Amino acid sequence: xxxxxxxxxxxxxxxxxxxxxxxxxxxxxxxxxxxxxxxxxxxxxxxxxxxxxxxxxxxxxxxxxxxxxxxxxxxxxxxxxxxxxxxxxxxxxxxxxxxxxxxxxxxxxxxxxxxxxxxxxxxxxxxxxxxxxxxxxxxxxxxxxxxxxxxxxxxxxxxxxxxxxxxxxxxxxxxxxxxxxxxxxxxxxxxxxxxxxxxxxxxxxxxxxxxxxxxxxxxxxxxxxxxxxxxxxxxxxxxxxxxxxxxxxxxxxxxxxxxxxxxxxxxxxxxxxxxxxxxxxxxxxxxxxxxxxxxxxxxxxxxxxxxxxxxxxxxxxxxxxxxxxxxxxxxxxxxxxxxxxxxxxxxxx
Amino acid sequence: xxxxxxxxxxxxxxxxxxxxxxxxxxxxxxxxxxxxxxxxxxxxxxxxxxxxxxxxxxxxxxxxxxxxxxxxxxxxxxxxxxxxxxxxxxxxxxxxxxxxxxxxxxxxxxxxxxxxxxxxxxxxxxxxxxxxxxxxxxxxxxxxxxxxxxxxxxxxxxxxxxxxxxxxxxxxxxxxxxxxxxxxxxxxxxxxxxxxxxxxxxxxxxxxxxxxxxxxxxxxxxxxxxxxxxxxxxxxxxxxxxxxxxxxxxxxxxxxxxxxxxxxxxxxxxxxxxxxxxxxxxxxxxxxxxxxxxxxxxxxxxxxxxxxxxxxxxxxxxxxxxxxxxxxxxxxxxxxxxxxxxxxxxxxx
Numbered sequence: 001x002x003x004x005x006x007x008x009x010x011x012x013x014x015x016x017x018x019x020x021x022x023x024x025x026x027x028x029x030x031x032x033x034x035x036x037x038x039x040x041x042x043x044x045x046x047x048x049x050x051x052x053x054x055x056x057x058x059x060x061x062x063x064x065x066x067x068x069x070x071x072x073x074x075x076x077x078x079x080x081x082x083x084x085x086x087x088x089x090x091x092x093x094x095x096x097x098x099x100x101x102x103x104x105x106x107x108x109x110x111x112x113x114x115x116x117x118x119x120x121x122x123x124x125x126x127x128x129x130x131x132x133x134x135x136x137x138x139x140x141x142x143x144x145x146x147x148x149x150x151x152x153x154x155x156x157x158x159x160x161x162x163x164x165x166x167x168x169x170x171x172x173x174x175x176x177x178x179x180x181x182x183x184x185x186x187x188x189x190x191x192x193x194x195x196x197x198x199x200x201x202x203x204x205x206x207x208x209x210x211x212x213x214x215x216x217x218x219x220x221x222x223x224x225x226x227x228x229x230x231x232x233x234x235x236x237x238x239x240x241x242x243x244x245x246x247x248x249x250x251x252x253x254x255x256x257x258x259x260x261x262x263x264x265x266x267x268x269x270x271x272x273x274x275x276x277x278x279x280x281x282x283x284x285x286x287x288x289x290x291x292x293x294x295x296x297x298x299x300x301x302x303x304x305x306x307x308x309x310x311x312x313x314x315x316x317x318x319x320x321x322x323x324x325x326x327x328x329x330x331x332x333x334x335x336x337x338x339x340x341x342x343x344x345x346x347x348x349x
Numbered sequence: 350x351x352x353x354x355x356x357x358x359x360x361x362x363x364x365x366x367x368x369x370x371x372x373x374x375x376x377x378x379x380x381x382x383x384x385x386x387x388x389x390x391x392x393x394x395x396x397x398x399x400x401x402x403x404x405x406x407x408x409x410x411x412x413x414x415x416x417x418x419x420x421x422x423x424x425x426x427x428x429x430x431x432x433x434x435x436x437x438x439x440x441x442x443x444x445x446x447x448x449x450x451x452x453x454x455x456x457x458x459x460x461x462x463x464x465x466x467x468x469x470x471x472x473x474x475x476x477x478x479x480x481x482x483x484x485x486x487x488x489x490x491x492x493x494x495x496x497x498x499x500x501x502x503x504x505x506x507x508x509x510x511x512x513x514x515x516x517x518x519x520x521x522x523x524x525x526x527x528x529x530x531x532x533x534x535x536x537x538x539x540x541x542x543x544x545x546x547x548x549x550x551x552x553x554x555x556x557x558x559x560x561x562x563x564x565x566x567x568x569x570x571x572x573x574x575x576x577x578x579x580x581x582x583x584x585x586x587x588x589x590x591x592x593x594x595x596x597x598x599x600x601x602x603x604x605x606x607x608x609x610x611x612x613x614x615x616x617x618x619x620x621x622x623x624x625x626x627x628x629x630x631x632x633x634x635x636x637x638x639x640x641x642x643x644x645x646x647x648x649x650x651x652x653x654x655x656x657x658x659x660x661x662x663x664x665x666x667x668x669x670x671x672x673x674x675x676x677x678x679x680x681x682x683x684x685x686x687x688x689x690x691x692x693x694x695x696x697x698x
Contacts, residue, residue: 148589148621209561210554212593240497240600240643244561247586248593272497275642289635293624294589 012142014219016200017134018077018107020047022066026094027056028083034059036111036193037082043172043197049076054097059083068097068104078107078134080196088113099125107132111192136192139207139215146213146252148294153223155295156347157255158233158304159287161277163242163270165263166306166333167233168194173333174259175230177344185228188219190249194232204234205245212245216252231255237286238278239269247290254295257347258287263306264318280326301346302329361491363568365549366483367426367456369396371415375443376405377432383408385460385542386431392521392546398425403446408432417446417453427456427483429545437462448474456481460541485541488556488564495562495601497643502572504644505696506604507582507653508636510626512591512619514612515655515682516582517543522682523608524579526693534577537569539598543581553583554594561594565601580604586635587627588618596639603644606696607636612655613667629675650695651678 023037031038040048041061050066053059061082068079079101085091090098090112098108102125110116116133117123126133156174158167171187171194178185187194189201207215220229231253235242260283269275278286284300291298303322307315315332319339323330329346331339372386380387389397390410399415402408410431417428428450434440439447439461447457447465451474459465465482466472475482505523507516520536520543527534536543538550556564569578580602584591609632618624627635633649640647652671656664664681668688672679678695680688 145620146590148618148624150623205557205559207558208554209556209558209594209597210591212558213590237596237639238642241495241562242559243600243639243642244593244597245558247596248558251589251592269497271494274499275497286638290586290592293587293592 012140012144012218014200014202015134015136015140015195017109017136017196018132019199020049020076021078021080021109022049022068022071022076022101022106023051023061023063023082024079024097024101025051025053025057025059025061026081026083026091027054029056029058031059033085034061034083036084036196037061039193040080040082040196047199049074051082052079052097054093056093068101068106072105076106078109080109081112084112090114090116090119095119095122098122102126102129102131105131107134109134109136109196111136111196113137136195137203137206139202143207143211143218144214145210146217148251150254150295151217151220151222152225153227153229154257155220155229155231155253155255156257156259156301157231157250157253158259158261159246159250159283160233160236160261161238161280161283162236162263162266163239165266166261166304169306170259170261170304170333171230171232172197173340174344174347175228177340178228178230181344183228184224184226185230188229188231190219190232190234204249205242209244209248212248213252216249220253233261236269236283237290238275238283240272240275250287250291251294255291255298256295257299257301258291259301259304259343259347260284260287261304261306264310280322300328301349302331302343304343305330305332307332308334361489361493361567363549363551364483364485364489364544366458366485366545367481368548369398369425370427370429370458371398371417371420371425371450371455372400372410372412372431373428373446373450374400374402374406374408374410375430375432375440376403378405378407380408382434383410383432385433385545386410388542389429389431389545396548398423400431401428401446403442405442417450417455421454425455427458429458430461433461439463439465439468444468444471447471451475451478451480454480456483458483458485458545460485460545462486485544486552486555488551492556492560492567493563494559495566497600499644500566500569500571500603501574502576502578503606504569504578504580504602504604505606505608505650506580506599506602507608507610508595508599508632509582509585509610510587510629510632511585511612511615512588514615515610515653518655519608519610519653519682520579520581521546522689523693523696524577526689527577527579530693532577533573533575534579537578537580539568539581539583553598554591558593558597561597562601565598569602582610585618585632586639587624587632589621589624599636599640600643604640604647605644606648606650607640608650608653608692608696609633609636610653610655613659629671649677650698651680651692653692654679654681656681657683
């Protein structure tokens with residue numbers, strides 16, 4: 001492995017997206033497909049100037065409807081494709097709107113599978129106008145292998161019993177809570193939606209394995225001693241498909257603190273029916289054991305439960321019971337309250 | 350992670366190289382740069398028809414010197430670049446020899462950093478002649494995420510306390526020993542030199558992280574119940590740069606048996622001066638714990654020591670002492686002998 005040099009030569013840095021955004025809704029008629037736009041409205045309202053939709057669209061974020069030219073005049077710097085469709089493709093009916101955005105002075109940001117540069121004609125027009133086409137699913141060039149060197153500043157990583165149960169949400173809520181307490185904190189995004197919200201980051205699951213820890217090192221660089229990087233976790237060390245992503249991110253992030261994310265009642269790993277979810281104790285223990293390799297001082301501050309499927313009383317009872325059993329704070333960041341305040345206290349202890 | 354689809358659409362399979370090879374030595378004058386050619390001569394002599402070198406070269410493998418046309422007449426199917434240089438580039442002085450090989454009916458196989466298709470003119474000539482340009486550093490297209498599904502057949506994976514201490518060598522020696530005992534066994538290559546020796550495989554460190562376990566699943570597919578796949582390990586779960594590669598390979602290989610590879614006396618991780626080597630006990634324990642996720646029956650058959658830097662007596666004493674201490678066979682496959690026979694017995698126990 002040490003003989004494998006990077007195929008890139010440029011110095012790498014995390015992606016940086018031009019903000020604020022004009023959210024593009026295409027011709028979408030199903031609210032479910034506009035998840036990205038809603039997420040940006042909810043988590044980064046100050047970075048969203050307005051929305052732009054084709055006449056066929058019926059969904060709306062409730063933000064002001066603006067043309068690309070109007071949005072640019074109000075400070076927008078990119079058109080962000082805020083919708084998905086089942087194929088992850090860019091339909092021909094969207095293309096004239098994308099060109100209109102480029103001509104209005106906006107870059108284009110996309111999380112679709114297809115690369116913007118592969119949309120016929122788009123790259124030529126962007127090149128002529130000096131505009132950027134940014135695909136957030138694709139990692140930056142110039143990534144290298146990790147060094148394991150201890151970096152300055154403090155780091156928190158959200159980890160999980162499984163995929164898709166609140167690691168991004170928890171990291172966003174924790175970074176907001178730290179800032180609300182007057183601390184210097186940044187959310188560090190490791191997946192495409194998080195990258196759009198943060199305005200930058202690295203899509204860790206798309207990074208070549210040999211560079212996975214190195215990319216994580218780049219994602220949370222040296223910082224002031226009292227600065228917190230709150231890193232969005234990915235996957236699970238227990239997932240038979242994605243553990244490599246989780247371990248590279250854990251090693252490279254060298255977190256001082258982890259929060260274990262879980263959805264009470266989930267018993268089977270997502271997409272892998274024959275795999276049981278690990279216990280919370282196992283999840284804490286394995287993350288601490290592996291994380292100690294690059295940060296011997298790693299500790300678990302508590303747990304974040306996604307209780308959106310439970311009623312208020314039941315959710316509170318489940319969290320209280322697990323908190324008592326494990327001797328750690330357990331909170332649902334969406335519900336907030338005293339439990340969440342205790343979880344933040346524990347992060348800072 | 351589960352929302353990230355593969356950017357590829359074709360069905361994937363491991364790389365397959367056209368054999369036998371004509372080993373190309375370029376204009377090499379330093380034996381150290383011809384390591385790949387020597388490795389092929391030593392490990393795959395039946396797959397090497399001869400060697401071909403420019404007049405400037407002073408190194409030789411001792412195999413017959415053949416022109417591409419002569420080699421093709423004797424059955425060779427590809428020219429394999431058997432040398433490296435510090436930049437990993439293909440010098441202009443080599444190009445006419447590569448073209449000569451294409452014209453003689455040989456494909457070209459390379460492990461250089463630069464892609465063969467990026468050598469000016471080469472792709473056009475290969476296309477015209479219907480010849481293949483194969484870069485073994487680059488994974489096959491069509492890789493997908495792992496499933497964790499239990500596969501048929503038996504699997505052995507070599508793992509290590511560190512990089513570059515004999516995982517490939519051990520896997521080759523073990524697969525040869527199994528065949529010598531009349532068993533049905535295949536060496537499964539996960540790095541470029543191993544791929545050239547085996548005539549196929551997947552360069553696991555170049556695979557996108559999300560597909561790492563899936564690629565390992567593809568590398569050792571379903572097989573007959575008594576068939577052994579002996580999988581070449583990569584890196585170390587304890588390496589701060591490469592553990593993601595090691596874990597994806599461990600999960601996807603779902604080995605029944607591991608052999609822990611080590612170099613006695615090595616105390617510091619390669620390329621990471623501030624990281625101490627893990628103990629043998631820790632290495633066995635962590636590999637078994639993580640490997641049990643996809644194969645609960647995983648066990649450690651013993652250890653393979655690289656003792657090339659020690660005298661015979663000292664090597665034997667070190668291995669005997671560690672074998673006693675750990676209660677497991679310890680052998681150096683290069684030295685072979687009773688110790689190695691006991692290690693193979695233990696694999697089959």
